[in-house]
Amino acid sequence: MNDLLLKQSNNSAKIEVFATAQAASEAVADRILATVRSNPKAVLGLATGQTPRRVYAKLVDAVKNGQISFSEATTFNLDEYCGLSASHADSFAAYMQRELFAATDFDGDKINLIDGAAPDMHAEAKRYAQLLAASQIDLQLLGIGTNGHIGFNEPGSSSDSRVRIVELSEETLNANQPTLIELEEVPGKAITMGIADILGAREIIILATGAAKAEAMRRSIEDLPHAACPASYLSSHGNVHWFLDADSAALLSK
Numbered sequence: 328m329n330d331l332l333l334k335q336s337n338n339s340a341k342i343e344v345f346a347t348a349q350a351a352s353e354a355v356a357d358r359i360l361a362t363v364r365s366n367p368k369a370v371l372g373l374a375t376g377q378t379p380r381r382v383y384a385k386l387v388d389a390v391k392n393g394q395i396s397f398s399e400a401t402t403f404n405l406d407e408y409c410g411l412s413a414s415h416a417d418s419f420a421a422y423m424q425r426e427l428f429a430a431t432d433f434d435g436d437k438i439n440l441i442d443g444a445a446p447d448m449h450a451e452a453k454r455y456a457q458l459l460a461a462s463q464i465d466l467q468l469l470g471i472g473t474n475g476h477i478g479f480n481e482p483g484s485s486s487d488s489r490v491r492i493v494e495l496s497e498e499t500l501n502a503n504q505p506t507l508i509e510l511e512e513v514p515g516k517a518i519t520m521g522i523a524d525i526l527g528a529r530e531i532i533i534l535a536t537g538a539a540k541a542e543a544m545r546r547s548i549e550d551l552p553h554a555a556c557p558a559s560y561l562s563s564h565g566n567v568h569w570f571l572d573a574d575s576a577a578l579l580s581k
């Protein structure tokens with residue numbers, strides 16, 4: 328079965344459209360596995376949300392089947408809600424434990440997460456910024472918000488933004504509600520890596536699935552880089568790989 332419907336590349340971006348979300352997710356997982364196989368000490372930038380869950384499931388399977396070890400890899404997560412500690416089920420730290428870390432052999436000392444319950448969030452943002460500045464992300468995995476956000480860089484974010492505290496938009500607050508476990512609504516603020524931090528990665532892979540992401544995909548891939556759609560900044564990076572399913576690619580002109 329060939330699930331790859333379309334493959335297109337120009338100088339800086341590769342776009343692959345798959346028949347299903349599962350096929351697109353497996354291709355992303357394969358890309359991560361290949362990166363860590365060729366460099367076991369790879370530094371991975373990781374994302375949360377519903378979209379990467381199938382990717383993480385495949386990474387978990389690969390570890391269980393003895394096909395890979397992540398013990399030497401380093402990770403940095405993109406973002407975290409302000410006010411939620413790692414023990415809160417709705418925190419991104421808890422998500423990462425559930426979806427990936429608890430069932431794999433990532434070394435806890437090499438996992439970098441933002442502490443959403445730090446007593447001083449400005450100091451926490453500074454701590455994370457310094458950690459990132461001292462590292463080089465080899466492969467950054469991204470999802471995308473329906474409004475084109477990456478990490479929690481909402482529309483209006485500038486291309487030179489770094490780790491900082493941000494206010495979440497109404498659209499994001501609504502879109503993220505179905506993922507909640509204990510809370511009735513998500514916190515209104517978060518700490519996120521900035522656009523410049525994301526663009527500093529050697530390679531960026533972005534996974535988008537489902538019709539709700541189709542308009543964001545069209546704007547991200549076809550519009551000129553613009554603050555109104557933060558994912559459109561990715562086209563200024565030399566090594567971006569878009570993995571889409573047919574539904575999220577439905578509004579692309581070619």
Ligand code: GLP
Nearest residue numbers: 374376377378470471472478479
């Ligand atoms: C959150 C995260 C993003 C993620 C987005 C989309 O806002 N901060 O990193 O890409 O959600 O989530 P989903 O994959 O659930 O649509």
